[in-house]
Amino acid sequence: MKATKHIIMAITAIGLAACTSQTGGNTQETTDFEYANERFADLQMLRYKVEGFENLTLNQKLLIYHLSEAAMYGRDILYDQNGRYNLTIRQMLENIYTNEGVDHTSDDFKAMEVYLKRVWFSNGIHHHYGSEKFVPEFSEEWLRQQIEATDALAESPYSTDEICQVIFDPTVMPKRVNLAEGVDLLKTSASNYYDGVTQKEAEDFYLAQKEKGDKEHLVMYGMNSRLVKMPDGSIVEKRWTTSGLYAPALQKIVEHIKLARPYAEDEQQQKVIDKLIEYYETGDLETFDQYSILWVENTEPLVDFVNGFIECYGDPLGLKCSWESIVNFKDLEATKRTECLSKNAQWFEDNSPVDARFKKENVKGISAKVITAAILGGDLYPSTAIGINLPNSDWVRKEHGSKSVTIGNLTDAYNKAAGNGMKQEFCLSEQEVELINKYGDTTDDLHTDLHECLGHGSGKLLPGVDGDSLKAYGSTIEEARADLFGLYYVADPKLVELGLTPNLEAYKAQYYSYMMNGLMTQLVRIQPGNNIEEAHMRNRSLIAHWCYEQGKADKVVEMVKREGKTYVKINDYEALRNLFGQLLAEIQRIKSTGDYKAAQALVETYGVKVDPELHQEILKRYKALDLAPYKGFINPRYTLVTDKEGNPTDVTIDYTEGYAEQMLRYSSEYHTLPLANN
Numbered sequence: 001m002k003a004t005k006h007i008i009m010a011i012t013a014i015g016l017a018a019c020t021s022q023t024g025g026n027t028q029e030t031t032d033f034e035y036a037n038e039r040f041a042d043l044q045m046l047r048y049k050v051e052g053f054e055n056l057t058l059n060q061k062l063l064i065y066h067l068s069e070a071a072m073y074g075r076d077i078l079y080d081q082n083g084r085y086n087l088t089i090r091q092m093l094e095n096i097y098t099n100e101g102v103d104h105t106s107d108d109f110k111a112m113e114v115y116l117k118r119v120w121f122s123n124g125i126h127h128h129y130g131s132e133k134f135v136p137e138f139s140e141e142w143l144r145q146q147i148e149a150t151d152a153l154a155e156s157p158y159s160t161d162e163i164c165q166v167i168f169d170p171t172v173m174p175k176r177v178n179l180a181e182g183v184d185l186l187k188t189s190a191s192n193y194y195d196g197v198t199q200k201e202a203e204d205f206y207l208a209q210k211e212k213g214d215k216e217h218l219v220m221y222g223m224n225s226r227l228v229k230m231p232d233g234s235i236v237e238k239r240w241t242t243s244g245l246y247a248p249a250l251q252k253i254v255e256h257i258k259l260a261r262p263y264a265e266d267e268q269q270q271k272v273i274d275k276l277i278e279y280y281e282t283g284d285l286e287t288f289d290q291y292s293i294l295w296v297e298n299t300e301p302l303v304d305f306v307n308g309f310i311e312c313y314g315d316p317l318g319l320k321c322s323w324e325s326i327v328n329f330k331d332l333e334a335t336k337r338t339e340c341l342s343k344n345a346q347w348f349e350d351n352s353p354v355d356a357r358f359k360k361e362n363v364k365g366i367s368a369k370v371i372t373a374a375i376l377g378g379d380l381y382p383s384t385a386i387g388i389n390l391p392n393s394d395w396v397r398k399e400h401g402s403k404s405v406t407i408g409n410l411t412d413a414y415n416k417a418a419g420n421g422m423k424q425e426f427c428l429s430e431q432e433v434e435l436i437n438k439y440g441d442t443t444d445d446l447h448t449d450l451h452e453c454l455g456h457g458s459g460k461l462l463p464g465v466d467g468d469s470l471k472a473y474g475s476t477i478e479e480a481r482a483d484l485f486g487l488y489y490v491a492d493p494k495l496v497e498l499g500l501t502p503n504l505e506a507y508k509a510q511y512y513s514y515m516m517n518g519l520m521t522q523l524v525r526i527q528p529g530n531n532i533e534e535a536h537m538r539n540r541s542l543i544a545h546w547c548y549e550q551g552k553a554d555k556v557v558e559m560v561k562r563e564g565k566t567y568v569k570i571n572d573y574e575a576l577r578n579l580f581g582q583l584l585a586e587i588q589r590i591k592s593t594g595d596y597k598a599a600q601a602l603v604e605t606y607g608v609k610v611d612p613e614l615h616q617e618i619l620k621r622y623k624a625l626d627l628a629p630y631k632g633f634i635n636p637r638y639t640l641v642t643d644k645e646g647n648p649t650d651v652t653i654d655y656t657e658g659y660a661e662q663m664l665r666y667s668s669e670y671h672t673l674p675l676a677n678n
């Protein structure tokens with residue numbers, strides 16, 4: 001019962017995003033915007049810019065405003081879903097944190113502050129990614145004193161002893177989600193989706209439901225409820241509805257979705273909203289599927305949103321969905337870019353260096369959709385996905401398709417916040433750093449667009465060739481094909497002509513960062529002693545090493561050593577482009593003819609192996625940079641502006657709120673649930 005991965009997480013371990021499979025956002029330079037904010041534990045807080053918000057119509061702004069309010073009101077739900085003590089612990093810690101009588105300078109206080117910031121980040125006391133319980137670095141004795149002195153547990157349904165045990169005893173609730181086989185996964189997971197039932201009982205319960213259900217249109221049983229064993233031994237679902245469990249939060253959400261409704265962009269979007277309200281009120285799963293169909297087919301409006309119980313990673317059985325919300329609007333600039341490429345798809349196909357036999361006579365480009373996030377809530381906040389592919393229902397996806405989007409402004413924020421650390425350490429000289437700072441974002445986005453919109457769709461198989469004939473090497477070869485298509489064309493004068501690159505120099509930024517990544521920096525994501533496994537990484541290594549070796553005699557690309565450190569040096573960018581073109585032609589030949597042997601030789605020779613000495617050097621240099629492995633976002637703050645009669649005249653956006661400030665405000669303004677929810 002493993003969940004399929006429907007979200008794309010950013011690769012945040014590497015500060016320099018050279019060619020990931022994400023479409024970037026608006027690349028206009030925003031100079032004085034502060035992307036990187038505070039850092040603590042293994043976390044780095046970022047801000048994202050809602051580019052284009054000011055240019056929206058008043059109705060669109062009001063739609064976003066009310067949907068954002070609805071997104072905030074679900075915050076408590078996730079805390080309770082993640083563990084039944086979380087709301088109490090959050091309130092207790094905030095009580096101590098904001099109490100003026102407490103000594104804010106002691107080491108215990110400072111350690112508690114970090115702990116609280118981690119609780120906010122994870123929406124609970126377990127790590128958002130690894131799901132292990134945090135180890136507090138303040139003493140239990142100190143905490144007990146503060147609880148006593150500030151009456152921090154005044155409203156708590158639990159005793160001080162119980163709370164201290166949950167925080168300090170490593171054997172109590174050690175993991176939020178336990179996936180290790182051999183034990184009862186429900187008993188060993190701290191998440192709050194089951195109460196008193198064994199794994200076997202839960203599995204049987206849902207199996208019986210499935211067997212009775214409509215096989216062709218199977219609803220997602222169990223997705224919106226807690227499964228509870230009653231005192232009489234019966235097992236019942238407590239559904240999350242406006243009259244059931246989590247009612248106070250869901251009522252608030254519905255209230256604000258209703259306020260958004262008059263500003264919906266078309267009739268279909270109003271139907272989406274009506275269906276969502278009906279679902280929140282009834283908890284009926286068929287209604288949820290109907291809502292999903294309306295939502296997936298509503299593609300016209302600029303503004304769109306997700307608000308509901310969506311992803312099931314928090315449930316070891318993969319049934320129960322955590323609450324999340326995102327409000328967004330289409331990035332018209334980025335979408336224009338992909339449309340421009342799509343329109344010219346045939347020109348790119350006709351002019352590629354590939355053998356004419358392998359070209360498509362009629363090629364159609366894909367317009368990848370890029371969106372701008374306006375607010376993040378629930379399980380998308382502060383840690384978030386950079387791409388979304390929904391709905392999750394298998395039958396709805398099969399019959400009605402899905403919406404697949406990349407969130408441009410979040411990717412952009414990751415890139416901008418990465419700063420110069422990686423570049424300063426690994427680029428050959430200031431000249432390359434400058435080149436990448438100047439053109440890196442633009443050409444990176446373009447490379448991704450070329451890869452996604454044209455690369456994967458280009459070329460054809462010869463008649464009779466089986467698409468799976470490259471077997472295990474298939475996905476590496478396919479990614480290499482799309483990447484090479486992008487690399488070859490990002491340097492083409494045609495892009496300047498189309499207004500997509502500013503000049504004939506810009507592509508060099510992409511070439512340099514691609515080669516540096518493929519030859520060196522992507523190794524930071526590989527454990528010492530391991531080879532490269534992941535298809536995208538193998539492809540980058542393959543391309544970089546093949547070009548390096550083939551151009552060696554002419555010194556097209558060199559690896560130079562300076563004070564014990566290795567650097568990539570590109571001597572001849574034009575020759576490098578020719579090499580990319582040659583390899584593209586060869587890779588397309590391999591794909592079109594299904595030449596397994598050649599695919600194997602290329603991948604095994606250039607894509608898999610790691611030079612252990614270089615690897616060690618890279619890891620050491622990376623470690624010294626001391627970058628935070630996980631990142632999350634502070635939301636912007638929206639304010640409704642009204643005239644004397646109380647009619648809305650504008651919505652303003654502000655980016656100055658601090659992390660703790662925002663969390664404390666959310667806890668007071670959007671606190672909806674009691675501390676214990678049964």
Ligand code: ZN
Pocket residue numbers: 021451456479482
């Ligand atoms: Zn791809």
